[in-house]
Amino acid sequence: MAGVRSEDKTPTDDNGARVELLRLRNSIDNLDAALVHVLAERFKCTQQVGLLKAEQAMPPADPAREAVQIERLRRLAVEARLDPEFAEKFLNFVISEVLRHHEAIAGT
Amino acid sequence: MAGVRSEDKTPTDDNGARVELLRLRNSIDNLDAALVHVLAERFKCTQQVGLLKAEQAMPPADPAREAVQIERLRRLAVEARLDPEFAEKFLNFVISEVLRHHEAIAGT
Numbered sequence: 001m002a003g004v005r006s007e008d009k010t011p012t013d014d015n016g017a018r019v020e021l022l023r024l025r026n027s028i029d030n031l032d033a034a035l036v037h038v039l040a041e042r043f044k045c046t047q048q049v050g051l052l053k054a055e056q057a058m059p060p061a062d063p064a065r066e067a068v069q070i071e072r073l074r075r076l077a078v079e080a081r082l083d084p085e086f087a088e089k090f091l092n093f094v095i096s097e098v099l100r101h102h103e104a105i106a107g108t
Numbered sequence: 109m110a111g112v113r114s115e116d117k118t119p120t121d122d123n124g125a126r127v128e129l130l131r132l133r134n135s136i137d138n139l140d141a142a143l144v145h146v147l148a149e150r151f152k153c154t155q156q157v158g159l160l161k162a163e164q165a166m167p168p169a170d171p172a173r174e175a176v177q178i179e180r181l182r183r184l185a186v187e188a189r190l191d192p193e194f195a196e197k198f199l200n201f202v203i204s205e206v207l208r209h210h211e212a213i214a215g216t
Contacts, residue, residue, distance in 0.1 A: 017164050024153045024160070025173070031150040032177065033184055035143065036195055040188035042139040045132045052132070056125050065133070069140065076141055080148035086205055087144055093201055097194055 042094070043101075050102040060102035066095060150202070151209075158210040168210035174203060 053060060070088050077087035161168060178196050185195035 014164070017160055021157060021160055024157050027153045028150060028157075029177070029180070031146050031153065032181055032199070034146050035150070035198075036181055036184045036190060037188050038139050038142050038146065039195070039198065040185070040190035042136060042143070043190060043194075045135045045139065049129065049132050049136075052125055052129055056122070069137070072137070073140055073144055076144045077148070080145050082144060082148035082151060086151075087147070089205075090143075090147065090201070091140070093198070097197075 039094070043098070046098045047101065047105075050098075050105040053102060054106045060099055060106055069095075147202070151206070154206045155209065155213075158206075158213040161210060162214045168207055168214055177203075 050060070052058075070091055073087045073091050074084040077084040158168070160166075178199055181195045181199050182192040185192040
């Protein structure tokens with residue numbers, strides 16, 4: 001209500017901020033949808049890798065390959081101005097999920 | 109070498125499997141590059157959200173918004189044939205990183 005403001009902001013500021021927040025959240029939702037779909041495609045690939053490794057009796061984990069992946073992703077992150085530490089944590093998070101799947105495939 | 113095989117596989121099988129593994133890993137590397145770039149864009153958005161929230165003295169976390177995001181992402185995951193549990197864990201992983209950033213912005 002007019003005149004009932006406890007802080008040093010105008011109602012227009014507040015409204016502008018709300019509109020801006022909505023705009024940003026809309027972009028975040030679009031990007032999250034993209035992430036889910038790319039992750040779904042990535043798991044389709046790793047699922048096939050898991051089957052192949054089980055058929056060939058190869059171990060589920062491949063530390064040499066993971067080291068190369070992490071190094072590459074850190075480099076890409078720097079180029080994209082994403083925190084390389086976060087990129088590494090993210091890849092480890094995804095790989096640990098993939099290994100769970102591979103171990104499940106190999107165990108059946 | 110020919111004749112030096114300890115397992116019940118032909119060299120052709122092994123070679124075919126290697127080629128297939130390489131093909132899949134190439135796709136995984138492409139998808140990882142996509143993920144890093146989408147994540148970089150997402151953090152650009154959440155960085156702006158963090159600044160806006162700090163300016164407006166809004167709390168860094170928004171549990172109501174997060175609940176809606178998780179529900180939506182689980183639904184999208186099911187459509188994309190991605191494990192919805194993983195999608196939720198993934199979003200929580202990203203959000204926890206975002207909150208660290210927001211708290212850092214608000215604290216400065």
